[in-house]
Amino acid sequence: MSFVLNPFQLFKRALKYVQPYRSSFIVAIICNFLYAIFNVLALAFMMPILSVLFDEKKEPITEKPIFSGNILDIKDYVSNFFGYQMQDIANTSGPLKVLLISCILFIILFFFRNIFSYLSEYFLIDMRSGVARDFRIDIHNKILALPVSFFTEKRKGDMLVRISSDVGEVENNILNSLVELIRGPIQIIVFVSTLFYLNYQLTLFAILVFPVMGTIISVIGKSLKKNAGKAQAELSNIMSYVDETLNSLKIIKIFNADSQIAGRFNLSMNRYRRLVQKVMKKRAMASPTSEFLGAITIAMIVFFGGKLSLEGNGLSGSEFIFYIGTFYTLLDPIKRFSKSLSDLQKGQVSASRIFEILDTEVSIRDKENAQDFPQFNKSIEFQNVSFGYQEKTIIQNFNLTIQKGETVALVGPSGSGKSTIANLLTRFYDVKQGKILIDGIDIRDIKLKEYRKHFGLVTQDSILFNDSIFNNIALGDENPSLENVKKASKIANAEEFIEKLPNEYDENVGEGGGKLSGGQKQRLSIARAVYKNPPIMVLDEATSALDTHSEKLVQDALNNMMANRTSLVIAHRLSTIMNADKIIVMEDGKIKESGTHTELLSKNGVYSNLIQLQNVEK
Numbered sequence: 001m002s003f004v005l006n007p008f009q010l011f012k013r014a015l016k017y018v019q020p021y022r023s024s025f026i027v028a029i030i031c032n033f034l035y036a037i038f039n040v041l042a043l044a045f046m047m048p049i050l051s052v053l054f055d056e057k058k059e060p061i062t063e064k065p066i067f068s069g070n071i072l073d074i075k076d077y078v079s080n081f082f083g084y085q086m087q088d089i090a091n092t093s094g095p096l097k098v099l100l101i102s103c104i105l106f107i108i109l110f111f112f113r114n115i116f117s118y119l120s121e122y123f124l125i126d127m128r129s130g131v132a133r134d135f136r137i138d139i140h141n142k143i144l145a146l147p148v149s150f151f152t153e154k155r156k157g158d159m160l161v162r163i164s165s166d167v168g169e170v171e172n173n174i175l176n177s178l179v180e181l182i183r184g185p186i187q188i189i190v191f192v193s194t195l196f197y198l199n200y201q202l203t204l205f206a207i208l209v210f211p212v213m214g215t216i217i218s219v220i221g222k223s224l225k226k227n228a229g230k231a232q233a234e235l236s237n238i239m240s241y242v243d244e245t246l247n248s249l250k251i252i253k254i255f256n257a258d259s260q261i262a263g264r265f266n267l268s269m270n271r272y273r274r275l276v277q278k279v280m281k282k283r284a285m286a287s288p289t290s291e292f293l294g295a296i297t298i299a300m301i302v303f304f305g306g307k308l309s310l311e312g313n314g315l316s317g318s319e320f321i322f323y324i325g326t327f328y329t330l331l332d333p334i335k336r337f338s339k340s341l342s343d344l345q346k347g348q349v350s351a352s353r354i355f356e357i358l359d360t361e362v363s364i365r366d367k368e369n370a371q372d373f374p375q376f377n378k379s380i381e382f383q384n385v386s387f388g389y390q391e392k393t394i395i396q397n398f399n400l401t402i403q404k405g406e407t408v409a410l411v412g413p414s415g416s417g418k419s420t421i422a423n424l425l426t427r428f429y430d431v432k433q434g435k436i437l438i439d440g441i442d443i444r445d446i447k448l449k450e451y452r453k454h455f456g457l458v459t460q461d462s463i464l465f466n467d468s469i470f471n472n473i474a475l476g477d478e479n480p481s482l483e484n485v486k487k488a489s490k491i492a493n494a495e496e497f498i499e500k501l502p503n504e505y506d507e508n509v510g511e512g513g514g515k516l517s518g519g520q521k522q523r524l525s526i527a528r529a530v531y532k533n534p535p536i537m538v539l540d541e542a543t544s545a546l547d548t549h550s551e552k553l554v555q556d557a558l559n560n561m562m563a564n565r566t567s568l569v570i571a572h573r574l575s576t577i578m579n580a581d582k583i584i585v586m587e588d589g590k591i592k593e594s595g596t597h598t599e600l601l602s603k604n605g606v607y608s609n610l611i612q613l614q615n616v617e618k
Contacts, residue, residue: 173347
């Protein structure tokens, strides 16, 4: 993968997203610290119980200890004070009372231990869900900001995986790992300090196995990263295949391509399954590996601790069991810390894929000194405009002037560059050479939002949102008016079918306008453009996909819409543009002919041949 963040960059970038939730994060860390403290104290209160059960004979503490004031003596003071209190209770009420009190205290401390464990997770939920939300919002905002050209190279399935699965991987792996990388050491320090206090010789011996455990987990983590990257890429393919299947069901069925499409999908699913299996198997290996190493460590400690006890240098029975219990408790944060390193490797791939999108430069954006453009007054000029995709040239030295109020039509064979001209005018793409001027100002010097306020767009594919008719027509208006929506619908010849619907303007159109016919969808698209009431209209083959009856209704709507407006019309059916003020005939990205319908016919050139091919009445 070309874009991969190293662990330091990843940690730094992730912390920026965690920062708004730092209060929850800090509280969670404090709760984890208290969890570790109460965990040790709960185990410590088992020692009196074990002393009674083992009938250990210790020298009684008959005088109440006094704290010296030296912080280094606090451990001995607490131990002696507790021993004195237990001895006093034993003398007055017997060892059974000591056993009962110790058990009650053990339960209380264990209760607080679990309370703080819950609170630590509770506050982390706020952070995790918030960061995941912020990631998805930022990715969606980036999708809105990126130019149209970006999505000709990126498949929709890949974008869906990044905003869903990749963010999920970051939430489950990176965020958990960040937490464990901070709280794990806190718990480890508390437990290790306790172990050193009990017996430093035994503890030094025990921690010799830790580097071995870390090395093994690290090796597993590196292999996880490689396979995780391949799995996410394959998941993108799967999502793209599903998207294609949903959009192409009619074609798949009519050509009996079910088995072919299913075979392609199944192959991709099998590849994804194999990659996920590798990831999960290696990930599953981390936990039992660390547990097995922990078991080896426990066995070695028992042997070494027993040897010290036999030599008279060890712990008492109750102290030794407390030591083993504390050490075994220590293994859990170590295991989780080791696992977090593996998860960090796995989540690094998804995080890199997310930041690759977030870091993509927006090529079409406002210049620092971009100006407002309140009103269109005179003309639009294309001056020696050239444009191409990668190494392929689409438009060459294109020159055209469109006066305010004119209707200019672009005609020509497919691939001649008609739609590209419309995309350049609306700044979906920027010219490579030359410039486009509006009222003498280079459109790249105008604020993008201000510039696009002057445009309406109706395309061949009616783009509608899964929302009400009202919201589709009033798209972009933060304070929509029903009266204006109805006026726009009337101009677009859409009123007659809208008022027949059960909920009229509140009727939901379905995904992609699936509840409506092609002509109805197109008239809604025209109504949306009329509602905006822009001075310039761009019509990209707005009637080419319609039947004759629908075309007549839509064409009437277009004529109503274009009245008193400047219009750029891209037409495949020449019958729809015969009344244009100027017709531009394009071929291979160049202007071959220009003039009115009558002027072009008299030339008996390319336009005249196109008219004859379409059997249009002259």
